[in-house]
Amino acid sequence: MKIRLLLWGLILFVLLDLAFTFFQANQLPLEGDMVDIVLPGPMSQRVLQDPFGWTVLTRDSVYVAPNRFFAHAAMGGYFKTVPFALQRLMPPIASVYAACALFGVLVQGLLLYVLAVYTTGSYSLRRWQLWATAALLVPLFQLGGYNDQMGILDRAITYTFFYAFPMTLLLLLLLPFYLAARRGEPLRLSWPRRLALVALMVVLAFNGAIITGVVAVLFLGIGVHWMWRQWQAGARFGPGQWLERVRQLPGLPVALLGVFLALCLYSLYIGQNELEGAEHTMPLWQRYTRIPSGIFWLTRRPGLPVLLGATLLNGWLIRRWLPVSEESQLVRRVLLGLGLFSVVYVLLLPLGGYREYRPLIIRRDSIMPLLMGLMFLYGLSTLLLLRQLPRPHQRRYLAGVLVVSAFFMLSDQPLLTNNNDCERASLARLAASSEPVVRLGEGCTVAAWWKINDPQYSEYNARLLHYWGITKDKKRYYLQGW
Template sequence: MTSKLLSVILLVLLAADLGYSFYNYYFSTIDGDFPAIVLATEPYNKVLEDPFGMDVLGGDRYAAPNRFTAHAVMSTYFKTVPFALQYVTNPIESIYLCIALTKILVHIGLLFLISYYVSAWNGFRWKNILIAAVIISPLFHSSLVYVDQLSVIDPCITYVMFYPLPICAILLYFLPFYRYLITGMISRSPIFIAVWMVFALFLVLFGPLPAPILITGISILFAHIVIKNFGRNPDPEHFRRLLTAATTINRTVLISLSGTLILSFYSMYIGSKNTENDWSPLALEERYSKLFTGVKEILSNQNYGLQFWYAATAFNLILLYLLYRKRHRKYFKLVFFLFVFCLLYIAMLPLGGYRDYRPLILRRDTLIPVTCIVMYCWASSGMLLAAALPKFKKAGIFVFIAGISFYYTQKDFVPFSALNTPCEKTVLSTIAASETDCIALPRDCTIASWNFNNECAQSENVATLLYYYNITPRKIYIHYPENVE
């Protein structure tokens, strides 16, 4: 009875947190990249015409050549779902409802996958997945308080489709190999290998993150397996021992991961021909200088909300190591390799080019892999401590975890007045009722744009998008003169 009551309480807490997140997501704005990607107009039309970047091999250069999957998923999804929602609501509300639903679905998917990974140390049981989800959920900030670095679900829907959504796909991809590390079991079926290779082909084209994550993660995984095999072999001849360690890797693991590694390097190559990298050219040395500044900023700036959480996670890990390191050797090996992954991943970031809107390279979107790993370590170490500590000491770790969760939960609350979508909806209604073909708007908020355009012709994509979604009866252009109120 007590166990069932606890499960009900945890479900209520989780549902309340997810419900509040959905409420916040409903007040999202339409970002400036949305029209061009959904409508597949310049400069993103070419990536859908050349899915696998074959033209790049012939010397062509264009925007986002290694991001076909992300563009195709986003364009197809937002050309379909809003129209389905228009059966139950008006065209304006359908877009915002679609954005909110998308964000909460990605949110739930990512939360579930991380929680499932955490539950591995307790037998992949549903109750442990639920506990892990409740521990991690407060760290999914949906408000504007810690938006710069801790917001896993980005305020901009385009970045949700290009960053956390691909992370969900990566976690799904690695799941069989993670279970293999924990249990030693993986499918030997050729069908599994074939399916996973097709999965990998589209995964490496799912935005800017998958290829570097896969290259780093697979390299570390291979190194771990070879080192383990090497240690088990008593052969005194080191070279023969190393060769045996490499050649005795599980066939499914070897074929699947080797193929994915090759595809990832291909994605990195065609991605180097991305014309978007030309928008903000910066020497590699300068990029690394900015990265070092960014790392120091993250670890020292209290407005980011990370150092407190990082310190709490480190405390859990150190305490678990001091008390139970012999019992959890496999766990700490994994944590060590995850730490190495984080270092290598961050070190690779400047190689992906520079963007003015990421002045210090590290930002919430590029930091998502590290954030997810710290979430994993925070929840797993806390649960392992709670399971191992004597009964009279369990209360201490429960209070500690609950205190951190409460702190980040209350930090996520913002007043209704801080949400900007009502401005957008009011302006969209004004545009829809306009009798002119170009309407002047006040500079209160932008509509599907990053800036205030002065000329009507500069809003071609916005006008097309609003007409496409049945918001306007015809293409109505917009501009933002400085003197309009």
């Protein structure tokens, strides 16, 4: 009976927090990239016409996002369908904001579930441990508090599509490999699941730079770890011995992950012809000198340091208070692996080029794999301590965990300062106007990164707003006084 009450209490807590995220995300304004991607505009048409970047190989073409077809296609498809479904329940303006918020909540919910499966080793939604992990992690999703330092969901919906969503799918793809290795069992997949995994690999390989970079570093680490283990076992690596060792590797996971690696390397290659990267250049040594400033910027507020400190404290408590077991050894391996991965990943970040909107190289979106890994390690170590700490220490530790959760929950304010109240009012004014060109107030941006000062710059915005049914006709607009 107590377990059942605990289970339903945890489920209710997680669902309420997801509803809270929807409430926050529904306040966010629209941003400038989504218009060109959804419509699509002139910048995004090329990648949709060339999904796998063949013209980069054949003609050395340079254009926007040559290796991000599926990110563009997914975002375009979503916003060409979901707002219209929501318009059965609400007005057109509200439907667009609700569609943005709904996608953020769906990504957060899926990521919570995937991280909980990584932590517990079970897919079952009936296990209280899975929901306990989700309850531990859900306060860490900051949209109104420490979003700039450790936010997984972005305040710009485009970045959620291009970063959090594909990273969540990558964790989902790697999950069966991880569980098989954790249990010490061979990978067993039916043919439909194998084909589904290969299809997901294709989608992820052409989803942007973050996936390909993570896969390259991760697989390099796996290869180095395998060689280290072989060396520890006394293996020799002459030509004949090397081939024999490779033949002993399990065929199915090596074949599947080999396909994924090949796709990602190809994607990395064609991604070098990204137009945005070619337009903004900075010497490599200068990019490296900005890394310390980026780290300082991320840690200048207490959000990320508190999470990192709590996780490291967990590692120390496990070493001090818990006996050596498979679970405690897993935490130590994950801690060591995440630390090494983080160092290599950060050192390789400057090689990805320079962007004016990411002047310090390191930003929470560029290090999202590290943030997700830290969340996983925090959940894994906390759940282990809650279950196995000696009773005299268990209550005090639980109190500490509750303090950490309360800290993040209280920091994540419900009402956002940079909200969409002004933009909603401007869209309502635009919809009510009978003029083909509408002069709006001076207050805020409207579906743009900057305040549009000339009607000609709102041409594609006007097309998308008309497509959504917000305006009856195509109405261009500009801001008064700009």
